[in-house]
Amino acid sequence: MPKLGMKPIRKAALVDATITEIGRAGSLDVTVSQIARRAGMSSALAHHYFGSKEQIFLAAMRHVLATHGAEVRGALSAADSARGRLNGIVRASFAASSFRREVIGAWLNFYVLAQTQPEARRLLRVYQRRLHSNLCHALRPIIGAPADHVARGLGAMIDGVYIREALKSGRPDGAAAAAAVLAHLERELGSAGLSERA
Amino acid sequence: MPKLGMKPIRKAALVDATITEIGRAGSLDVTVSQIARRAGMSSALAHHYFGSKEQIFLAAMRHVLATHGAEVRGALSAADSARGRLNGIVRASFAASSFRREVIGAWLNFYVLAQTQPEARRLLRVYQRRLHSNLCHALRPIIGAPADHVARGLGAMIDGVYIREALKSGRPDGAAAAAAVLAHLERELGSAGLSERA
DNA sequence: TTTTCTTGATTGACGAGTCAATAAAAAGTC
DNA sequence: GACTTTTTATTGACTCGTCAATCAAGAAAA
Numbered sequence: 001m002p003k004l005g006m007k008p009i010r011k012a013a014l015v016d017a018t019i020t021e022i023g024r025a026g027s028l029d030v031t032v033s034q035i036a037r038r039a040g041m042s043s044a045l046a047h048h049y050f051g052s053k054e055q056i057f058l059a060a061m062r063h064v065l066a067t068h069g070a071e072v073r074g075a076l077s078a079a080d081s082a083r084g085r086l087n088g089i090v091r092a093s094f095a096a097s098s099f100r101r102e103v104i105g106a107w108l109n110f111y112v113l114a115q116t117q118p119e120a121r122r123l124l125r126v127y128q129r130r131l132h133s134n135l136c137h138a139l140r141p142i143i144g145a146p147a148d149h150v151a152r153g154l155g156a157m158i159d160g161v162y163i164r165e166a167l168k169s170g171r172p173d174g175a176a177a178a179a180a181v182l183a184h185l186e187r188e189l190g191s192a193g194l195s196e197r198a
Numbered sequence: 199m200p201k202l203g204m205k206p207i208r209k210a211a212l213v214d215a216t217i218t219e220i221g222r223a224g225s226l227d228v229t230v231s232q233i234a235r236r237a238g239m240s241s242a243l244a245h246h247y248f249g250s251k252e253q254i255f256l257a258a259m260r261h262v263l264a265t266h267g268a269e270v271r272g273a274l275s276a277a278d279s280a281r282g283r284l285n286g287i288v289r290a291s292f293a294a295s296s297f298r299r300e301v302i303g304a305w306l307n308f309y310v311l312a313q314t315q316p317e318a319r320r321l322l323r324v325y326q327r328r329l330h331s332n333l334c335h336a337l338r339p340i341i342g343a344p345a346d347h348v349a350r351g352l353g354a355m356i357d358g359v360y361i362r363e364a365l366k367s368g369r370p371d372g373a374a375a376a377a378a379v380l381a382h383l384e385r386e387l388g389s390a391g392l393s394e395r396a
Numbered sequence: 397t398t399t400t401c402t403t404g405a406t407t408g409a410c411g412a413g414t415c416a417a418t419a420a421a422a423a424g425t426c
Numbered sequence: 427g428a429c430t431t432t433t434t435a436t437t438g439a440c441t442c443g444t445c446a447a448t449c450a451a452g453a454a455a456a
Contacts, residue, residue, distance in 0.1 A: 026313025042437050112310055115224025153382040160358025184351040190388040240403050
């Protein structure tokens with residue numbers, strides 16, 4: 001009973017299943033069959049829609065990145081001050097949609113994938129550039145020229161905190177993670193600015 | 199022509215080869231045969247000495263961690279002030295012995311391994327605890343109570359900078375990486391301390 | 397002759413990707 | 427409205443390759 005227009009539904013289901021499976025397995029060593037089973041279809045169908053395992057992985061990665069991007073954009077549009085923007089970016093980086101066990105595990109593995117997969121590397125670079133540019137933009141009005149350096153360090157710290165979470169055991173606490181990073185930033189901005197709340 | 203006492207030599211060669219191969223491949227998807235070939239022996243011999251691929255990986259991880267540990271210990275014993283210790287820890291984290299393409303690639307993959315391998319996870323935890331404890335120790339005389347928080351953030355930043363290097367293309371520049379992290383720290387210690395050189 | 401070192405050959409399992417075949421909706425055709 | 431054809435959805439079975447691990451056997455020190 002082939003319903004029409006299954007393609008996007010199936011693809012979305014496969015992408016979700018891929019993230020879940022990679023997160024569960026904690027590695028890219030997941031079979032197409034596992035992914036397909038979790039998505040409720042045969043492995044042949046997964047191949048039919050994506051062509052190869054590689055493409056499935058890339059689609060999953062794009063999805064994670066897109067979700068994160070949307071989160072950041074939302075936070076930015078809701079902010080009305082430079083400090084508010086910083087707050088938003090950091091908070092969005094640890095927002096519930098991206099800061100879940102499976103997603104963190106998947107993210108770490110996408111980092112690995114980017115070592116070998118040119119397209120994966122490109123995607124990760126896009127993410128890093130976007131993060132850096134957003135941070136710079138928000139920092140410049142506050143500290144001026146050093147914004148670039150500070151943004152670079154802050155970006156690294158965000159990634160570091162994020163990835164370290166993969167090793168922890170309990171539930172990921174996004175709010176705490178964001179607060180820790182923000183506290184750092186606050187200390188770094190130091191005497192320059194007042195510690196207002198956004 | 200079986201020379202005696204080959205065991206440690208072979209094992210060391212395999213460990214080196216493992217790090218190189220993982221770094222090259224950019225993933226844990228390296229075969230025992232590849233590793234053994236690079237180490238100049240048959241895969242059967244690799245199994246003979248290590249028993250399983252898993253054990254080879256763990257030995258390689260221990261080696262990386264041990265090297266890093268030695269580097270840090272050396273730097274600490276050469277330092278004579280709290281600031282000197284901080285300097286040493288950060289510099290050691292990006293020292294030439296650990297801050298090479300293959301090692302960085304391997305390190306990232308050990309992170310992944312730690313998701314599934316209990317022993318790998320344990321090893322990584324040991325590293326993180328040691329780093330944290332070292333940083334705390336060095337920070338406390340300077341800033342007192344907040345040392346713990348600052349150390350946590352600094353640790354994350356070190357990891358972040360380190361892992362980001364895996365994505366870069368050119369030669370890793372350990373000195374620059376260390377300088378960037380130290381600059382951050384300096385800014386964070388801010389008004390509290392003078393910017394002396396160690 | 398016992399122990400250490402070494403490998404080629406083999407086994408056994410697993411997994412990506414293909415294919416032929418089935419089923420049903422949609423689109424055309426008279 | 428009753429047909430054929432085309433397109434989309436779907437899978438079980440199969441191919442082909444790969445790889446971890448084992449084993450039997452040889453060679454040389456002790």
